Amino acid sequence: MDSRTKLLLEKYWRAETSTAEERLLKEQLGTVQEASAEANYFKAIDRRKQQVSEISFQHPGKxxxxxxxTIAASLVIGLLVGTGLWQRQQSSSEYTVHDPEIALELTRNALLMVSSGLNEGKDLSAYQLNQINKPKEIITNKSNSNIY
Amino acid sequence: MKKGIFFIVLAFLSAGVFAQGEVITSYFNKYADNDAFTKVSVSSKMFSMFTEMEAGTEAEQEFLEAVSKLKGLKMVMADSIADAKALYKKATADVNKAGYAELMTVADPDQSMLFSIKENNGIIEELVMVVGGGNKFVLLSLYGEIDLKNISRIARDMKVQGLEDLGRMHHDKK
Incomplete structure (x- = not known):
């Protein structure tokens, strides 16, 4: 091993060599007959570099x-939301009162019930409980056909 | 992938918007075929019709004022069921679970009451009332813009008028 190679090696270990210098160093070490530790080192690195994975990967292409x-998913979501909303609508509309007169009376009774409850709590409870019957009476007494 | 998560989040958010009146709607469905329960719904269209009415008395005026900002009313009622107390407990649990804020409860051996609200920016958007006791049960949901003061005034006005009726009703019960 000549002094030039030694110098390059020293530079190499300090990580100051350029790629050209490293190539030169490798060449010089390769020509040296006796297997020095450094030569083995570079050979080992070369071997590692040539290693190919046994698992092959295929480029997926486009x-x-x-x-x-996407369309199917949005359709499913739309359908779910739609049926949900429709069901909600349906379940309430079934009981919707269409006669304004009845509706007003029902609302009045309901609000009175809420109102007295808020006001006094139990003092008016008997009164309130009688109010419970009211909506039913209103519905059954008045034109039944108009309600649903 | 990111898009998917976004839509899932969106779906959950929108589910929250539709949650209004969810408890009462579920009770509508639950007792749809049960004639012991009276189910009533008053639509927002009907409420808008109320506002066009002329108020005769002061009580009427008070009533119409309270009603004017409401958007809907739903009720499920029963007056002859065996297990009203149990149903009341179930309903209050459902209301609490649905995220309503409890406003007031009255626990009485004969009859219990629960008032719960859903608020948004200081405005009460929904008021739920549950009454249960004896063989009577009520689940009521009011929504829209609810002014509790206004609503509580209704009964005070009516009470003056209906005090005699009140006495009579007590006797009727016996």
């Missing part, structure tokens, strides 16, 4: 965009 999945 990514396939499943546009129909």
């Amino acid at each position: 990514r396939i965009y499943y546009w129909y999945v």
Whole structure:
């Protein structure tokens, strides 16, 4: 090993060599007959570099965009939300009072019930409980056909 | 992937918007086929019709004022069921679970009451009342813009008028 190689090696360990210098160093070490520790070191690195993974990867190529999945998903979401809303609507509309007169009376009774409850708590409880019957009476007494 | 998460979050948020009146709606469905329960719903359209009415008396005026900002009323009632107390307990639990804030409870051996509200920016958007005792049960939900003061005034005005009726009703019960 000549002094030039030694100098390069020293530089190499200090990590100051350029890629060109490293290539030169490798060449020089390769020509040296006796297997020095340094030569083995570079050979080992070379071997590692040439290692190929046993698992092969395939490039997926152009990514396939499943546009129909997007549409299907949005349809499903739309359908779910739609049926949910419709069901809500349906479940209430079934009991919706359409006669303004009845509606007003029901509302009055309901508000009175709430109102007296808020006001006095139990003092008016008997009165309130009688109010419970009221809506039913109103509905059954007055034109039944108009309600639903 | 990010988009998907966004939509899922959006779906949950929108579910919260539709949550209004969820307890009463579920009771509507639950007792849809049970004739012992009277189910009533007054729509916002009907409420807007009320506001066009002329008020005769002061009590009427008070009533119409309270009603003017309401958007809906739903009630489930029963007056002849065996387990009203149990149903009351179940309903109050459901109301609490649905995230309503408790306003007032009255616990009485004969009859209990619960008032709960849902607030948004200091405005009461929904008022739920549950009454249960004996064989009577009421679940009521009012929504819209609710002014508790205004509503509580209704009964005070009516009470003056209906005091005699009140006495008579007590006797009727026996």
